[in-house]
Amino acid sequence: MAQKTVLITGCSSGIGLALAIKLARDKQKRFKVYATMRNLSKKEKLEKAASNTLGKTLEIKQLDVCDEESIKTCVSNISERRIDILVSNAGMGLIGPIECQTIDEMKTVMDTNFFGLVRLLKEILPDMKKRKSGHIVIISSVMGLQGILFNDVYAASKFAVEGFCESLAIQALQFKLRLSLIEPGPVITEFEKKVYEDGMKMDLSAADEETAHMFTDVYLKNYNQIFQSLGQSAEEVAEVFTVKIILAENPPFRHQTNTLYTPVTTLKYADPNGNLPIDSFYKMVFHHDRIFHASLNFFKLLRWSSRKNIAST
Numbered sequence: 001m002a003q004k005t006v007l008i009t010g011c012s013s014g015i016g017l018a019l020a021i022k023l024a025r026d027k028q029k030r031f032k033v034y035a036t037m038r039n040l041s042k043k044e045k046l047e048k049a050a051s052n053t054l055g056k057t058l059e060i061k062q063l064d065v066c067d068e069e070s071i072k073t074c075v076s077n078i079s080e081r082r083i084d085i086l087v088s089n090a091g092m093g094l095i096g097p098i099e100c101q102t103i104d105e106m107k108t109v110m111d112t113n114f115f116g117l118v119r120l121l122k123e124i125l126p127d128m129k130k131r132k133s134g135h136i137v138i139i140s141s142v143m144g145l146q147g148i149l150f151n152d153v154y155a156a157s158k159f160a161v162e163g164f165c166e167s168l169a170i171q172a173l174q175f176k177l178r179l180s181l182i183e184p185g186p187v188i189t190e191f192e193k194k195v196y197e198d199g200m201k202m203d204l205s206a207a208d209e210e211t212a213h214m215f216t217d218v219y220l221k222n223y224n225q226i227f228q229s230l231g232q233s234a235e236e237v238a239e240v241f242t243v244k245i246i247l248a249e250n251p252p253f254r255h256q257t258n259t260l261y262t263p264v265t266t267l268k269y270a271d272p273n274g275n276l277p278i279d280s281f282y283k284m285v286f287h288h289d290r291i292f293h294a295s296l297n298f299f300k301l302l303r304w305s306s307r308k309n310i311a312s313t
């Protein structure tokens, strides 16, 4: 197999970094990885992890998904502009009541998570179409399928990604291009820390007492526990890539990395009126004294049993 060129965005930490390292360390050297990040002063962690793959199967480049010029410069400096696999990973979260968020903060989330992908594709898709080959892998989220309390704008940005990709995938087939949406549940990365810290610092004075209480004493209070019980590691998510997505003969259009989460994303298909997921999440959150903790314990049990099954296979 000829070496494939992979461009990954957002490699200063988390899933992007783990994936870049995983692919660069491939024993058969099947990948040449362009690991990009918006701020090269953050490259030390990646450089350390890359060790002897640096300058060989891994190169670090600057790319800000919110800056068209930086995308153009990065792509133009790749030999023949050839990118076989694009991994659109750069993204950011935002939690809290919308009354306490500014429109500018919301626009930054949409600009990064949605328009970031659009900008990348405007630059890279025409070359892929000409070559009639290429695989576009997008890190979406389970929140691209199901909204979650206090994640209104983040979920909207991932829904936008999903709708955009569903439409584009039809055209892409004509050019023999593949699109794959990766939909992780919670992953323990900088994302979780940044979102939690911003949530803790949030000025809640614009929210009524009940909403502020719901955010602080229900959502934030359980946030860490949710990540601890349901959260995957960035390496686990990266593993899925090589095994199930990039190397697959027929890569899936959608792939959820966390099977514990799948049941909650199917509820909307079980009820055409759409009430079932809303009611279920409402009960999980607002009867959290019983149901919220019961559901967390249920998730924990599932996780324990799936780990046990993996260990015994």
Ligand SMILES: NC(=O)C1=CN([C@@H]2O[C@H](COP(=O)(O)OP(=O)(O)OC[C@H]3O[C@@H](n4cnc5c(N)ncnc54)[C@H](OP(=O)(O)O)[C@@H]3O)[C@@H](O)[C@H]2O)C=CC1
Residues within 6 Å of the ligand: 009, 010, 011, 012, 013, 014, 015, 016, 037, 038, 039, 042, 063, 064, 065, 066, 089, 090, 091, 092, 093, 112, 116, 139, 140, 141, 142, 183, 184, 185, 186, 187, 188, 189, 190, 191, 192, 194, 234
């Ligand atoms: N962690 C989670 O629970 C989940 C995450 N995801 C998605 O996974 C993806 C990766 O997140 P994750 O690894 O968890 O989080 P991290 O915060 O660890 O990584 C996010 C990366 O995106 C980069 N980034 C942000 N804005 C830009 C930009 N304008 N241009 C280029 N890079 C940018 C960050 O760079 P910098 O260091 O400069 O900020 C960082 O490298 C995101 O799309 C996220 O939405 C999906 C489901 C769950």
Ligand SMILES: CC1=C(/C=C/C(C)=C/C=C/C(C)=C/C=O)C(C)(C)CCC1
Residues within 6 Å of the ligand: 140, 141, 142, 143, 148, 149, 184, 185, 186, 187, 226, 230, 264, 281, 284, 285, 292, 295
């Ligand atoms: C509130 C709530 C939940 C929280 C889920 C969270 C917080 C998921 C986060 C996902 C992320 C961060 C995805 C990133 O793209 C549960 C456990 C499903 C059920 C109980 C109610």
